[in-house]
Amino acid sequence: MTVRWGIAGTGRIASDFVRDLADIEDAEAVAVGSRTAAGAAGFAGTRGIARAHGSMEELAADADVDIVYVAGIHPVHRDHAVMMMRAGTHVLVEKPLAMDADDVQEILAVSAGTGRFMMEAMWMRFNPLHTELKHRLDAGEFGRVVSIVSDFSFEAPRDPSHRLFDPAKGGGALLDVGIYPLNLAWWWLGAPASWSATGEIGPTGVDESVAMELSWADGATAVLTCGSTRNGSRTSTIVCEGATIVIAPPSHSSPVAEIRTAASTEHVSAARPGLHHQVREVQRCAAEGLRESPRMPHSDSLAIARFMDDVARSLRAR
Ligand SMILES: NC(=O)c1ccc[n+]([C@@H]2O[C@H](COP(=O)([O-])OP(=O)(O)OC[C@H]3O[C@@H](n4cnc5c(N)ncnc54)[C@H](OP(=O)(O)O)[C@@H]3O)[C@@H](O)[C@H]2O)c1
Missing domain, CATH: 3.30.360.10 (Dihydrodipicolinate Reductase; domain 2)
Known part of the structure; x- marks a missing residue:
């Protein structure tokens, strides 16, 4: 069965992801969401994506999406990930998972509460x-x-x-x-x-x-x-x-x-x-009912976010 992907964002990495997704036989980008209808339509049109949504809320409401790839700039990761999981889809969220450890914790809590799979897209670990x-x-x-x-x-x-x-x-x-x-x-x-x-x-x-x-x-x-x-x-x-x-x-x-x-x-x-190797792991975990991947566990995303918070604080205090 083909896994239906939604793409939240229309920037550079969203474009690379859709290109690499074509290498996965049982995956297809079926919908894209953007802040603007024109942005979504342009992205979908040039990549053969069936449905273009002019807001993330519309993408979240698209019942024919299994997993959403959150590909906007860092500050939108938390809200988009939370919105998609609450709507019932699994999520793969670009790095950094969120702006700070508090936001990472919120994302993890929503994954736990909704039972949806969530992984930070640390593609290095899957290359x-x-x-x-x-x-x-x-x-x-x-x-x-x-x-x-x-x-x-x-x-x-x-x-x-x-x-x-x-x-x-x-x-x-x-x-x-x-x-x-x-x-x-x-x-x-x-x-x-x-x-x-x-x-x-x-x-x-x-x-x-x-x-x-x-x-x-x-x-x-x-x-x-x-x-x-x-x-x-x-x-x-x-x-x-x-x-x-x-x-x-x-x-x-x-x-x-x-x-x-x-x-x-x-x-x-x-x-x-490429960005597609992590896709195999996301699809495997989601199919098995897991909420996280042992290869990019939630605990590492949180610990590294905490560490980056501490480093940022130490730089500001200098
Ligand atoms: N894995 C990798 O190798 C890799 C490489 C590059 C980037 N990334 C990550 O991917 C994310 C996106 O990076 P990118 O280089 O693709 O960025 P980008 O091209 O600058 O923008 C990504 C998208 O974010 C949305 N956006 C832009 N400005 C916004 C704003 N002010 N408010 C809300 N949304 C806004 C836009 O989507 P819409 O216009 O469609 O709403 C835009 O297309 C970043 O978190 C980055 O860390 C990962």
């Missing part, structure tokens, strides 16, 4: 390279993780009206791209025992670069950086007791890595990354 590396780590092939160095910094034009820089649109590098190195660290090492952070707040009042040092009770450490006005390595290096893994840039969505040991270097090349 084939990341899945393979994590599987091999869990099988004990690399030994214990000793350190992680991960960067997601890129140079964007400092346009104060762009969502990256406008506080009203959820601006800031940490929420937008810092969330990837943080997810890598959480996924491979769990919650850290202690941390410190430094960073720069730009002229629009949002963080433009952040550097975080994390440490774990077993002695593991991580140095995680992100930024929106300067290019960085966008590489992830994971040192384990038995091997060093270097994920090529952009490491959150890379298909290639090197696994270096004292004796050899293995070149790993995985299938094409």
Whole structure:
């Protein structure tokens, strides 16, 4: 049976998602919602989507949608996710799940109350390279993780009206791209025992670069950086007791890595990354009546949101 997807938003990532959804045989984008009827009609028309709704309320009321992909700017994630779940649909919500941990908690409570599946769209965790590396780590092939160095910094034009820089649109590098190195660290090492952070707040009042040092009770450490006005390595290096893994840039969505040991270097090349790999997991979980995926659990979304709140507070207090 084909799973019927609704798309809440008509921006860049919504467009990429619909493109990648075409790779999933039992999934179809059947409806789109936008703030304007013209926006919805334009998006639907060019992508062969059957129904265009001129408001999110209309999309929520569309009874012939099984799962909604929440793809608007960060500040609308909470309201759209809550609205869709209350209307009876499961949701996949773009990262960051919400603007802060309080809003994440509200989303989780509505998922619990309605019994609807909800997952933050941390597609990195479902890309084939990341899945393979994590599987091999869990099988004990690399030994214990000793350190992680991960960067997601890129140079964007400092346009104060762009969502990256406008506080009203959820601006800031940490929420937008810092969330990837943080997810890598959480996924491979769990919650850290202690941390410190430094960073720069730009002229629009949002963080433009952040550097975080994390440490774990077993002695593991991580140095995680992100930024929106300067290019960085966008590489992830994971040192384990038995091997060093270097994920090529952009490491959150890379298909290639090197696994270096004292004796050899293995070149790993995985299938094409994309937004569709997470779709298989969402559909599997929803079909099995689960409310969350064990691969991107609610507890990680909440813990990372709390961590980002703490980092943001520490930057403002400096
Ligand atoms: N997974 C990834 O790799 C990835 C990549 C990029 C972005 N994202 C995430 O996806 C989300 C959207 O990013 P994007 O780059 O697609 O953004 P975008 O193109 O700037 O905008 C997305 C949509 O948000 C809605 N929107 C814009 N301004 C709004 C406003 N002032 N009030 C209410 N809604 C507004 C619009 O939808 P309508 O006009 O249809 O209402 C717009 O098309 C962000 O949360 C971002 O973190 C994820």
